[in-house]
Amino acid sequence: MLFKDVIGQEEVKQHLAEMINHNRLSHALLFLGKEGSGGLPLALAFAQYIVCEKVNRSNNPEPAGPSLFGFDEPAETVAPAMLTDACGVCPACTKAQQLVHPDIHYSFPVVSKKSGDKPKSSDFITEWREFVKQQPYGNAYDWLQFIGADNKQGNITAEECNDIIRQLSLKSFESEYKILVMWMPEYLGNQGNKLLKLIEEPPANTLFLLVAEKEEQILQTILSRTQLVKIPLLDAPQVEQALIDRHQVSAAQAQMIARLSEGNYHEALQLMQHAEDDWLVQLREWLNATVKGGPAAQVKWVDEVAKMGREKQKQFLQYFNHVLEQCIRLRIMGQEHVTLAETEIDFAQRVNKISGVTQQQAIIHELDSATYYIERNANAKMLFLALTIKISHIIKNRVLVKAV
Template sequence: MKFSNVIGQEEAIGRLRQLVEEQRVPSTMMLCGPLGSGKMALAMAFASYLLGERDGDNSLLSDQMSIRNAEAMLKNWEHPDLHFTYPVIKPAGMSADHKMISDDFTREWHEMISEGPYFYIDNWLTKMDAANQQAIIGAGESDELTRKMSLKSSQGGYKVSIIWLPERMNAECANKLLKLLEEPPHKTVFIMVCEEPELLLDTIKSRTQRIDIKKIDDDAIEKALTERRGLDQDIAHRIARIANGNWMRALENLDAGNENRQFLDMFIMLMRLSYQRDIKELKKWSEIASSNYGREKQRRMLNYFSRMVRENFMYNFKQTELCYMTQEEENFSSNFARFINEANVIEISELLQKARKDIGQNANGKIVFFDLALQMIVLIIRK
């Protein structure tokens, strides 16, 4: 995968190239940034470059045959010196003695990354048929990674380990990985792709070179939508603004049955029932929210609710350049926005943040969503 396949992010790409040119590639680096910003795409492109894929006419390999071989292997993500680590589940019926490792889901992982380097954790959970299970990186993975990285490079160059969502490591795995990072094998590069770095051990973070990835520029998303998806300029411009730097959100808005439309329906239902103080129907709403969606989707739905609260608050100022909504969202907000005001916007936002945190900590979904609904009854009528 080439840097040219990454959407936007010219500044980050330039920094990665500079590390190679100045021969200052760190043994452990961490790419951090918001959802949909292309952290994984950057990691995969950088790994490909380190392993010999050409960047324009440049390659870290000098022999043309070696370059062609490296590119052929990287095309299918089957290079022997590239290793992926990612959170996994333990399928039903699996022996309790078996320590799950990433390789247990190699087929599903290669299917997903072959479809593209932009994805959410929920896409991965669906690939694994995870249902409501939480995916983690366990102690077995750190043992396996230590074994792999101790092997000699098959091609005589770098060995690269991409660790996706290292914040999902359990304590035993994190402590074992720390020992590996303290004394990394020769010419080994660990690339961590992280969304919640605050959850990582401080001792691990102190051993990484952190690179913060910004949201994708609207212009870059608009360009990608017109060139890669064939959209008209006006439609691409509107979608790019709504996406707010998130390529996955841009793609979702191209899907007629996309997830955000489901979330909008749930948001509208919550607000209308809260205003009507219909506790019986709100209880049904909370049961739908807790039973129909997995935990990762519940958290994304709450993120969507938070965005809609912000957009409706800003809508009251009648400044169109400050609002980022689809036509459907704007149609609802034209009548609803007045209910989000200075008297309640902060408390509603904090309520949604608390619910998201509780869901992430495995709280009972029915209780969390019903409590959210009951408190919304009080907040929504404040003026």
């Protein structure tokens, strides 16, 4: 993968290129960014940049040769301009792009194929190459579903750590460097302590590129031995342009999706799949059932939403969350500071009439909790019925209740 294939993150790309060109490369880097920010694509592009033959020639220029006039003077070197991306065409780049370069190793969460297995990343390398090709911005859930994990818990095992130690103890085959790209070190339990000595005192020209989303879930012993590379969330215009260029989404839809995704390109891709769904109608029906419809209407609505897939349920809750955040902005800052369509602004004004800021914040908290439990396979009917009852109690704390 090339840096140019990574959406946005220009400052991070520049910083990584300067590490190589100014000889400031640490032996262990932690790419830390929230889901959808592009941590894995950046790490893959950086690994390819490191092994690129053209980049290496640029950083180690050949002497210019003896003086034309025969003086005994030191040979000068020609210093070409700094390359900010891999060439993409040399043999090393070709192999890196296909994830088959012999000096770039990969580690990621895996599951047992059958009882008693001791799985390693190498057992799933074919699936990994296909996953990265299809979903470079995918998350851990996408990956585990891709390999048929069902409800099994992914893990980076002790056997995997032993395999990493074995691989990195060998000499490099083609490149100057040996590189390990470890995706989701959050899945590395106490067995990760096996890697401490290797990370702290690695063999010459050995690099660790760790790609994580949640710093607090990484072993502190490993965290303290890495140099942090922070990856910010994407800007809405970057997400919008990527959807238009890469997926031929219309400008209007791309703008709406970029607004809802809040810098998470993975979420933007999920929203894109259901861009035709009218979440506003669904939300209007829910609030009308919650506020004035009574138990029968609420149960009917819950039965309908329970039929949707888990991803659609998450996106619907995210949409409601976004609307409530805009309701608060509308109330405090005015209409010119909200990112809602005209029909959504009318809806937001009605929501502001039946609920105050404190109530809206309480509902946002409940929506976040519901999303968390949906990700963990909660029963949809029970979850949405409980959520409906909670929202009803929150809203009805006001004396005056009107239908939305």
